[in-house]
Each structure stands twice: as structure tokens, then as C-alpha cells.
Amino acid sequence: xxxxxxxxxxxxxxxxxxxxxxxSLPWARFSSWLECVCVVTFDLELGQAIELVYPxxxxxxxKEKTSICYLSFPDSxxxxxxxxxxxxxxxxxxxxxxxxxGEEDAYSRxxxxxxxxxxxxxxxxxxxxxxxxxxxKRGYFQKSLVLVSRLPYVHLFQSLLQIIAPEYFEKLEPCLxxxxxxxxxxxxxxxxxxxxxxVMGVVMQxxxxxxxxxxxxxxxxxxxxxxxxxxxxxxxxxxxxxxxKCFQSFLIHLQMLWELMLLGEPVVIMAPSPTVSSExxxxxxxxxxxxxxCCDYRPYFTIHDTEFxxxxxxxxxxxxxxxxxxxxxxxxxxxxxxxxxRLGELKMSGDLPKQVxxxxxxxxxxxDTKPGIYxxxxxxxxxxxxxxxxLLKGIxxxxxxxxxxxxxxxxxxxxxxxxxxxxxxxxxxxxxxxxSVTPWKTPPQIRPxxxxxxxxxxxxxxxxxxxxxKGDWVGLYRKFxxxxxxxxxxxxxxxxxxxxxxxxxxxxxxxxxxxGWTKDKSEVEIVxxxxxxxxxxxxxxxxxxPVKEGVLEKLEGYLQTVISSLPEDLQTVLHRY
Amino acid sequence: xxxxxxxxxxxxxxxxxxxxxxxxxxxDNFDPNINPTIGASFMTKTVQYQNELHKFLIWDTAGQExxxxxxxxxxxxxxxxxxxxxxxxxxxxxxxxxxVKELRQHGPPNIVVAIAGNKCDLSDAREVSEKDAKDYxxxxxxxxxxxxxxxxxxxxxxxxxxxxxxPVLDAGGGAAGNGFKLRRRPSETRTRTCC
Numbered sequence: 001x002x003x004x005x006x007x008x009x010x011x012x013x014x015x016x017x018x019x020x021x022x023x024s025l026p027w028a029r030f031s032s033w034l035e036c037v038c039v040v041t042f043d044l045e046l047g048q049a050i051e052l053v054y055p056x057x058x059x060x061x062x063k064e065k066t067s068i069c070y071l072s073f074p075d076s077x078x079x080x081x082x083x084x085x086x087x088x089x090x091x092x093x094x095x096x097x098x099x100x101x102g103e104e105d106a107y108s109r110x111x112x113x114x115x116x117x118x119x120x121x122x123x124x125x126x127x128x129x130x131x132x133x134x135x136x137k138r139g140y141f142q143k144s145l146v147l148v149s150r151l152p153y154v155h156l157f158q159s160l161l162q163i164i165a166p167e168y169f170e171k172l173e174p175c176l177x178x179x180x181x182x183x184x185x186x187x188x189x190x191x192x193x194x195x196x197x198x199v200m201g202v203v204m205q206x207x208x209x210x211x212x213x214x215x216x217x218x219x220x221x222x223x224x225x226x227x228x229x230x231x232x233x234x235x236x237x238x239x240x241x242x243x244x245k246c247f248q249s250f251l252i253h254l255q256m257l258w259e260l261m262l263l264g265e266p267v268v269i270m271a272p273s274p275t276v277s278s279e280x281x282x283x284x285x286x287x288x289x290x291x292x293x294c295c296d297y298r299p300y301f302t303i304h305d306t307e308f309x310x311x312x313x314x315x316x317x318x319x320x321x322x323x324x325x326x327x328x329x330x331x332x333x334x335x336x337x338x339x340x341x342r343l344g345e346l347k348m349s350g351d352l353p354k355q356v357x358x359x360x361x362x363x364x365x366x367x368d369t370k371p372g373i374y375x376x377x378x379x380x381x382x383x384x385x386x387x388x389x390x391l392l393k394g395i396x397x398x399x400x401x402x403x404x405x406x407x408x409x410x411x412x413x414x415x416x417x418x419x420x421x422x423x424x425x426x427x428x429x430x431x432x433x434x435x436s437v438t439p440w441k442t443p444p445q446i447r448p449x450x451x452x453x454x455x456x457x458x459x460x461x462x463x464x465x466x467x468x469x470k471g472d473w474v475g476l477y478r479k480f481x482x483x484x485x486x487x488x489x490x491x492x493x494x495x496x497x498x499x500x501x502x503x504x505x506x507x508x509x510x511x512x513x514x515x516g517w518t519k520d521k522s523e524v525e526i527v528x529x530x531x532x533x534x535x536x537x538x539x540x541x542x543x544x545x546p547v548k549e550g551v552l553e554k555l556e557g558y559l560q561t562v563i564s565s566l567p568e569d570l571q572t573v574l575h576r577y
Numbered sequence: 578x579x580x581x582x583x584x585x586x587x588x589x590x591x592x593x594x595x596x597x598x599x600x601x602x603x604x605d606n607f608d609p610n611i612n613p614t615i616g617a618s619f620m621t622k623t624v625q626y627q628n629e630l631h632k633f634l635i636w637d638t639a640g641q642e643x644x645x646x647x648x649x650x651x652x653x654x655x656x657x658x659x660x661x662x663x664x665x666x667x668x669x670x671x672x673x674x675x676x677v678k679e680l681r682q683h684g685p686p687n688i689v690v691a692i693a694g695n696k697c698d699l700s701d702a703r704e705v706s707e708k709d710a711k712d713y714x715x716x717x718x719x720x721x722x723x724x725x726x727x728x729x730x731x732x733x734x735x736x737x738x739x740x741x742x743x744p745v746l747d748a749g750g751g752a753a754g755n756g757f758k759l760r761r762r763p764s765e766t767r768t769r770t771c772c
Binding site: 167170171174175177178179180181182185198200201203 | 584586615616617618619634636639643644646647650651652653654
């Protein structure tokens with residue numbers, strides 16, 4: 001039997017099996033995109049209340065419901081007349097039954113780290129409408145349509161809301177029922193694929209990014225060429241925000257904010273509206289991509305949040321989180337925080353958006369705090385003046401916002417990569433040599449990460465190779481090592497390396513003469529081999545290890561041969577396992 | 578060859594067989610116990626018509642009254658509407674007339690209308706005469722066929738007639754529904770649902 005052949009057919013079969021179970025579960029396809037859709041309304045007696053949840057049988061805890069209610073409405077201080085869109089993120093209740101997506105599913109294996117499905121949080125994407133309505137006692141119609149999801153696809157879901165929310169407010173529940181059923185016909189998100197997502201008479205076309213995409217490349221452009229007419233609604237991205245728009249009032253301080261994000265420093269964004277608050281937080285979190293921001297972040301945070309007490313206690317140092325708020329009450333609460341960014345309505349000075357200033361924290365005490373970055377952070381790296389010049393010139397020449405955003409994104413990507421490449425290179429050197437992986441021993445250990453050893457590599461292979469920025473890179477690394485972002489990055493890489501080692505080990509075991517080895521061995525040793533090998537195979541299947549094609553099948557074959565060389569009574573015992 | 582995407586919606590009373598017609602056209606299959614559609618379902622199928630490929634983007638709407646208000650989203654921008662009635666149910670023919678009225682008032686100006694009298698395999702129980710339906714269709718310049726999704730009668734024909742009535746593309750490319758030159762993708766003739 002050709003091992004390649006068999007593996008191929010097996011793959012096809014398992015893919016089919018997966019699809020079958022997927023489509024047989026009620027709402028299975030829907031829940032690969034959304035947890036549920038909620039309608040939050042203002043009840044004169046109850047305050048914010050959930051009016052409707054779809055699908056009806058979705059399980060949200062009371063705590064989650066309360067949080068969704070509060071987070072779906074703008075704070076009373078922000079006017080927000082008309083339609084407003086924003087996003088939030090909330091912690092799932094403890095003890096909630098985990099979703100059926102394991103950490104090892106195909107999506108998380110192939111999606112970029114920054115687009116992983118959340119396991120302990122939900123995102124809420126909100127479309128809030130507030131209009132004068134004489135028929136309502138309070139004089140206003142106030143309602144939010146909220147998409148709750150584990151996926152950070154902010155652009156896709158906000159675009160979806162733009163299509164469905166105005167229709168929903170007119171046509172009510174049947175509309176929601178129709179939308180949810182249409183989403184339940186969508187193909188589940190698969191990294192690397194361009195999907196057509198039909199909803200309410202239009203077809204949205206999106207590409208799900210893959211971990212293997214070239215950073216900074218734009219595969220979307222190619223997809224556009226194949227595009228058909230009449231054009232479906234093309235979304236250029238599922239998750240990227242208009243960075244330029246988000247950062248326009250603090251472009252000259254971008255470098256500082258990048259450092260704060262990289263280091264996972266506690267930051268509060270005080271914004272004039274939930275829209276500005278949530279977009280700024282999400283844009284900042286994405287500014288260190290392809291690194292994953294591993295701390296908690298709340299694009300929109302209110303005093304009603306269940307974590308409010310936890311995050312504002314004065315008995316401990318502020319937590320490593322970034323919070324977006326709109327309520328001025330928070331100025332007092334966050335007085336002890338090291339970095340507070342106060343944004344106002346955007347002001348222009350001539351052609352250019354007025355840039356906020358860096359101010360001393362002591363200035364924060366006033367009741368009416370002026371826009372500014374209140375921090376004592378000393379920048380490790382120098383500002384990139386040429387970037388700022390380029391962007392400001394772009395504004396004067398009326399360069400489109402998307403182009404400005406692309407320049408910004410490119411710059412941030414290169415900066416993060418300059419920082420991370422020396423770390424990646426050093427980490428790769430900790431991997432044992434391939435020839436030290438032998439079939440008769442457990443796989444060799446990855447050498448431990450030594451900060452000092454790493455610092456030693458910087459002189460010859462530091463960020464100066466790819467970045468012109470001068471400054472205290474060493475100091476930046478030292479501080480980074482103490483941040484949750486380093487921890488998250490290191491754990492992930494370590495797990496990948498361990499899996500790689502396991503793959504290499506499986507491959508050398510596969511090439512070894514197992515049967516020959518068993519010839520002069522005792523039964524106990526052979527049984528031990530069978531059990532160990534079986535465990536390895538099970539683990540490889542469960543973790544979906546990227547083993548070379550055919551290796552697992554071949555090993556399974558060896559295993560059967562070895563078992564059948566044993567006495568019959570032992571064979572039955574081993575088969576029963 | 579030029580590929581054109583044509584949005585088509587199916588309208589009509591509940592239970593007349595809209596989904597069965599689409600299912601027969603796209604999958605060449607029939608399920609007597611098909612579930613009622615909720616909202617709408619979406620399927621595509623590409624067929625060759627003369628020197629063009631017509632990709633039908635089919636929005637199969639729910640016939641139930643509570644979804645009635647959603648219909649404009651599906652016929653908005655449609656090149657054609659297939660309005661279906663059940664030849665064994667007089668009521669469903671009356672509903673059809675209401676759909677025609679609604680399309681006249683709110684539908685796209687040049688929408689091609691096709692009338693399908695479905696379940697023609699059940700002629701023993703017929704309540705709507707073929708002649709009456711045909712006369713009505715002629716009076717509004719609509720395509721008319723009696724169909725049976727169950728026995729695969731006249732299903733492809735409806736779509737072929739729609740293709741025939743779609744305005745030919747302006748050679749200069751000035752027509753509203755611009756075509757798109759296709760490069761080396763002739764194998765795509767049948768796709769189901771999204772992607």
C-alpha cells in the first residue's frame with residue numbers, strides 16, 4: 001500500500017466527517033462566527049435590558065447579560081444622537097462550559113496569532129440608535145443591536161451591522177431570524193480562503209487571513225482581479241481599522257504609544273465617545289502585530305463592568321490592561337495610573353489635525369482635564385521624524401486615509417519586526433541539533449532562555465540591522481522581558497518548538513528499524529515500546545502536529561506488526577487498550 | 578467568454594415549492610420533506626448561454642407571512658424574479674398577483690418576471706387552469722411555465738428563458754450590468770451555496 005495514498009484518502013474522509021458533524025449540530029455554522037445576537041433596549045423601570053437574544057436557546061449567564069446590557073449603551077455623558085457603532089470586550093463567566101472549539105482546532109492552527117478565537121472573552125459589536133420618538137415615554141427611541149462573538153473581526157462585523165441593523169430597527173424579529181439563518185448557511189471561517197457571505201440580499205466577500213501570509217503583503221489585491229460583476233460587497237479586510245483616523249490626534253507620539261503597547265503598560269484612553277474609545281484601543285492593540293497583545297484590553301469600559309472593582313483597586317499597582325472609557329468620573333478613579341490619554345473632539349490647526357501634548361501626571365487633577373498624554377514614560381527609542389513628516393505632508397496633499405493607514409501599518413510592522421527578529425533568531429539557536437534527535441531516546445530538551453545570553457547577541461545581530469532608530473534597545477528588551485507580552489510570545493514559541501521536536505522525533509522513529517530492535521528484547525520492553533508509541537501517536541493526532549505526510553500511518557502500521565509478533569494473549573490485551 | 582452575475586429572487590406563497598425548484602435546478606434533487614425556509618437561502622449556479630456564462634445568484638425567500646416585509650431586500654437589485662404558485666391552490670395564484678403588484682410598485686424597473694405554476698404533476702387536483710394563468714402572464718409580459726420540481730419538468734427552462742430576456746450586453750460596455758472578461762476558468766459550471 002502506498003502510504004501517501006492512504007494518508008490522502010484519510011484526510012479527505014476526516015474532512016468530510018468534520019463537515020458532517022458540523023452541519024448536523026443546530027446552529028453549528030452560525031456559532032463558528034457568532035455566539036449570539038442581542039437586542040438591548042432602555043426600559044423606564046429596569047434601565048438597560050435585553051429585549052431579545054437569538055438563537056433563543058443560547059446560554060448567557062446573568063452576569064454576562066448584565067455586562068452586555070451596560071456595555072451596549074453609550075454613557076449618559078455622550079450625546080450620540082442618531083446611529084453610533086462601537087465595540088467592547090467582556091470576560092466570560094467562570095465555569096462557563098467551554099465552546100466546542102478546542103485550542104487545537106484547525107482554525108487556531110492556521111490563523112495568525114492576532115486573530116485567534118477568544119477562549120475566555122467575548123467581543124461585542126454594537127449598533128446603537130438614538131432618535132427622537134414622541135411615541136416613547138422618555139421621548140427617545142434607544143436601542144442597540146449587538147453581535148456577540150469570539151472572533152476579533154471588527155471590520156467584518158461592523159460592516160455586517162451596517163447592513164442588518166437599519167433593517168432590523170424597521171422590521172424587527174423576523175429580520176433577525178432571517179439574518180441568523182443566513183449566517184448559519186455561511187461556510188465556517190478557514191484561514192487563507194476567500195469566502196462569499198450572503199446576507200439580506202447582498203453577498204459580502206472577505207478573505208480570512210492565514211498565519212502563512214507574508215506580513216505586510218496584500219493578498220486581497222489579487223482576489224480583486226478575479227472579482228465578478230456585479231461586484232459583491234468586497235471587504236478589503238476583516239479586522240483592520242483605519243489606523244490613520246484612529247491615531248490622527250497623536251501621530252507625533254506614535255512611537256511612545258507603540259512602546260507602551262509592547263511593554264503591556266497600564267493605559268487608560270479617555271475618549272469623547274464609545275466609538276473613538278473602542279477604535280483607539282483596538283488600533284493600539286493591533287499596533288504591535290504580528291506580536292500578540294497578551295494583556296487584557298477593553299475597547300469600552302464602564303463603571304458597571306464586573307471587573308471595575310478589580311481594575312480600580314488602589315491597594316495594588318494598576319493591572320497590565322488598556323481600558324477605553326468615556327465617563328469623566330474615571331479621571332478620579334484612575335489618578336494613580338501611570339499613563340492616561342485624554343482625547344477630545346478632533347481639532348484642526350490649519351490643514352493639520354491638532355496634536356495632543358505630553359503632560360505631567362500631576363496636571364491630571366483638575367476637574368476638566370485637557371486633551372493630552374499624561375505620563376512619566378521615558379521613551380526608549382527616538383521618534384521617527386521622517387515618518388511624521390511624511391504623514392503630515394500626506395495630509396496637506398490630501399492623500400487618502402487608506403494610504404496614510406497603509407504607511408502607518410507598514411511602519412509599525414517594520415518596527416515590531418526589527419524588535420522581534422533578534423529574539424526569534426536567538427530562540428531558534430536554543431533548538432537542539434537535528435542529529436541529536438534519535439529514535440531510542442526521548443526528544444532532547446530545548447535550552448532555557450537566558451536573557452544575558454540574548455543581550456550578548458545584540459551587538460552583532462541586534463535591531464540596528466533592520467531599523468535606523470537609535471536609542472536604548474537593550475533597556476526596551478529588559479523591560480519587555482517583564483511584560484505579559486514577552487511571556488505570551490515565549491510560551492507560544494516554546495510550544496511550537498516542542499511540537500516541532502516531537503515531529504522530528506516521530507520522523508526518526510518512523511525511519512528506524514523498530515522490528516529489528518525488538519528481536520533481542522524482552523516482552524516487557526516491547527510492550528513498553530508499544531504503549532509509548534501509541535501515546536505519541538495519540539498526542540500527535542490530538543495536537544494536529546504538522547508531521548510529514550504518511551509518517552503517522554506508517555508508524556501505526558509498525559505498531560500493528562510489532563503487536564502481532566507478540567504471543568496471542570498479549571496481543572488481545574494490547575488490542576483492547 | 579463573458580461571465581455575468583444575475584441576481585434572481587423567488588417569491589410566492591408558503592408551500593408552493595420555491596425551495597424545491599431551486600434545489601432541483603442547482604442540485605438536480607428533490608426532497609418531499611423539505612423544511613420551510615426561514616428568511617431566505619442563497620445558492621448559485623452558472624450556466625452557459627450563447628457566448629456568455631450566466632451565474633445565477635439565487636435568493637430563495639420564505640413564503641411565510643411573517644417574513645413578508647423582508648422581501649424588498651431580496652428583490653432589490655434583482656435581474657429577475659420567479660414568482661411561484663401551486664396549480665392545486667387557487668389562493669396561491671391570488672398571492673402571486675399581489676407579488677406582481679408589489680414588484681411593479683417597488684421592484685427594480687427592468688426586472689424580468691417569470692411565473693411558475695408548480696406541482697403540474699398533480700393535475701388531478703388542479704384549481705388554476707393553465708389558460709387563465711397564461712393569459713394573465715401575457716397581460717403583464719411575464720414568462721410563463723408550468724413546472725414540477727418533483728418530476729424535473731420545465732425547471733431548467735425557466736432559467737433559460739430568463740437568460741434570453743436579460744438585455745444583451747452593449748459591445749462598448751456601456752450597459753448597466755457590465756460583464757467581466759473571464760480568464761481560464763471554464764471548469765466552473767456548478768457551485769453550491771457560498772464558495
